[in-house]
Amino acid sequence: MTAPDRGFREEEFASRTARAQERMAEAGLVGLLLTTEPEVRYFSGFHTLFWQSPTRPWFLFVPATGKPIAIVPGIGADLMRRTWIDDIRTWDAPVPEDDGVSLLTDLLTPYAQRGETIGLMKGHETHLRMPLADYERLLAGLGALQIADATGLVRSLRMVKSEAEIEKIAHICAIGSRTFARVPHFANAGQPLENLFRAFRREGLAQGADDVPYLVGGADTGGYRDVISPPSRRPLATGDILMLDSGANWDGYFCDFDRNYAIGSADDASRWAYDILWRATEAGIAAARPGATCRDLFLAMQGVIAEKDDQGGDVGRFGHGLGMQLTEWPSHAAWDTTEITENMVLTLEPSLGYGDGRIMVHEEDIVVRAGGARLLTERAAPELPII
Amino acid sequence: MTAPDRGFREEEFASRTARAQERMAEAGLVGLLLTTEPEVRYFSGFHTLFWQSPTRPWFLFVPATGKPIAIVPGIGADLMRRTWIDDIRTWDAPVPEDDGVSLLTDLLTPYAQRGETIGLMKGHETHLRMPLADYERLLAGLGALQIADATGLVRSLRMVKSEAEIEKIAHICAIGSRTFARVPHFANAGQPLENLFRAFRREGLAQGADDVPYLVGGADTGGYRDVISPPSRRPLATGDILMLDSGANWDGYFCDFDRNYAIGSADDASRWAYDILWRATEAGIAAARPGATCRDLFLAMQGVIAEKDDQGGDVGRFGHGLGMQLTEWPSHAAWDTTEITENMVLTLEPSLGYGDGRIMVHEEDIVVRAGGARLLTERAAPELPII
Structure with a gap:
């Protein structure tokens, strides 16, 4: 029995991203912040067992238009460069006092200044894969940023397979x-x-x-x-x-x-x-x-x-x-x-x-x-x- | 080569719990709420690959004295009963509108009424394994409950092996x-x-x-x-x-x-x-x-x-x-x-x-x-x- 090809063509990620962006527009979301393995992989193609280590958080941000942006530990930069993602921002994780929080703050500050809303998965069968204290610190630095639950949006895409x-x-x-x-x-x-x-x-x-x-x-x-x-x-x-x-x-x-x-x-x-x-x-x-x-x-x-x-x-x-x-x-x-x-x-x-x-x-x-x-x-x- | 025995003697869990409780007392914590696999297993002995399914949250609460209390999906009740835990509270998960939140609220309300502080792991290399929206809803119903980061406490125990x-x-x-x-x-x-x-x-x-x-x-x-x-x-x-x-x-x-x-x-x-x-x-x-x-x-x-x-x-x-x-x-x-x-x-x-x-x-x-x-x-x- 012949195995299928590994991975996906770039068109698949482009299509997933475009459909997410359509639904984001309908829902009034200017971005989608993803922290979990299946979601990061779904939109980027970034595939590694390294997620089994709880030490480092990994982030992918889907903006209203254009390709997703990766904010990831340096150890993952080489692998992320082999995906369709162009904008890859890294830090030398682990750094407990700033494991990606500054990079996320830089990315999200313009949205916060405009009081806009981003999506985050907060609903059934999801969790936030970053230290809760880091999340609280991130939010505290982004006063006017609104966070909406994007579970339904991501779920509606992922439930139907290509x-x-x-x-x-x-x-x-x-x-x-x-x-x-x-x-x-x-x-x-x-x-x-x-x-x-x-x-x-x-x-x-x-x-x-x-x-x-x-x-x-x-x-x-x-x-x-x-x-x-x-x-x-x-x-x-x-x-x-x-x-x-x-x-x-x-x-x-x-x-x-x-x-x-x-x-x-x-x-x-x-x-x-x-x-x-x-x-x-x-x-x-x-x-x-x-x-x-x-x-x-x-x-x-x-x-x-x-x-x-x-x-x-x-x-x-x-x-x-x-x-x-x-x-x-x-x-x-x-x-x-x-x-x-x-x-x-x-x-x-x-x-x-x-x-x-x-x-x-x-x-x-x-x-x-x-x-x-x-x-x-x-x-x-x-x-x-x-x- | 002969393999060691599987599992641990009950004394090991009793000792882990007692040491946690000593440190909780020093830190002014009246309880410790745990949501992640290693921590639930560390204090209870509950060991299953079922955590690979993201669908259901699992909770263990270590009170100031006495054995931990399990709040777990019914599908895990039989296995939890085979651990040293006596107080096992279950619901027929998954139930998206109330996946353990009511049971946690019942457990924590007395602490909240006294404005006491419980520990939760919020720090480096940890995450909260329950939907973030459920956590926010839980907190909203427990107005005066204080939450402190217990990462250091658990880390100090788990780093040193028996x-x-x-x-x-x-x-x-x-x-x-x-x-x-x-x-x-x-x-x-x-x-x-x-x-x-x-x-x-x-x-x-x-x-x-x-x-x-x-x-x-x-x-x-x-x-x-x-x-x-x-x-x-x-x-x-x-x-x-x-x-x-x-x-x-x-x-x-x-x-x-x-x-x-x-x-x-x-x-x-x-x-x-x-x-x-x-x-x-x-x-x-x-x-x-x-x-x-x-x-x-x-x-x-x-x-x-x-x-x-x-x-x-x-x-x-x-x-x-x-x-x-x-x-x-x-x-x-x-x-x-x-x-x-x-x-x-x-x-x-x-x-x-x-x-x-x-x-x-x-x-x-x-x-x-x-x-x-x-x-x-x-x-x-x-x-x-x-x-």
């Missing part, structure tokens, strides 16, 4: 599917769960993933009780229900889906739970059409799950957006009335509780096209597979 | 050393760098790492120019200088070090740069004794590097703390006068520029004991290795 983005996500979903297809070959009774996790990650890399940063799961007799744990040393045992949920990535884009397996034999309750979730996912696939809402998707899946669920819904939702992040807006939940549109990439992730604290989750990744959902993952088997 | 923490870091450093020792067996001319990265990650997992989340590097004729890039498809070529810098982890603790190699043959300038950095690291190792400062370490390394450096110092520092995060306080820089004390775990990471934009970096991990530094990594070869 063909180049969809190609990358489809690629990593195929890698993930091939990895899961190999699980019966390297999982077995007696194997400590941490060893299985390691084998899964190695297989994902062998299949072509750049990394498998997210891997959680559970295994327990007749069903697992937790879906966010790191692996234990408990050996897999006959009668276990095993779930692996993985976010592998390629060129900065994620897949996010899981698979369930029974070890040796499957109990009736688990087989029943699996069947319900498999059918709930079918209902979600059928409902994921342009014009439907996330609430519609939730209700379509919930309608099947209502046959049997005692968990009280504490997983919070039945899937979400997918792309540069493992989880993105929107959420398939009763409270999310976001309209599904063409070229959204979504996960369908129904779950249920089925007694004694046992829960089961099931997840697929789809892209929404004009005619409806297209699976990006190889569909899970209709019956609980036995290893 | 024996159990040192054991975990030593374990992952040994895994990293064995992985680097294998590089000459799987790196070769003609191999695209992205394939080498994948092979390195697979080897790290085979050697026992839970994951190799951080892997950056460069390779170019006669020297690399960038140290934070993701891998390209450019094939390794004879005459390249290759650098791999890796943060592998085990049970939530990191190693962070790099190695340089010449492919086929090494040019004189690169061999000279390597020699300077190797000796600078020796100087750092000798200087890393209790009572010295980070500035002393920096100057010891800088004294050697001054023989030849044209980079202008834009890497910003020559090493840092290491533990639950890839990079932690303190920084080996002229501006950091933090006193080195026993049981700090540090990296020594001198770097230099040597013409035409080429840079070289070199890194080892140490633990500071009463008698001086003890290497946790297997010391790099004194001469630039040729593959």
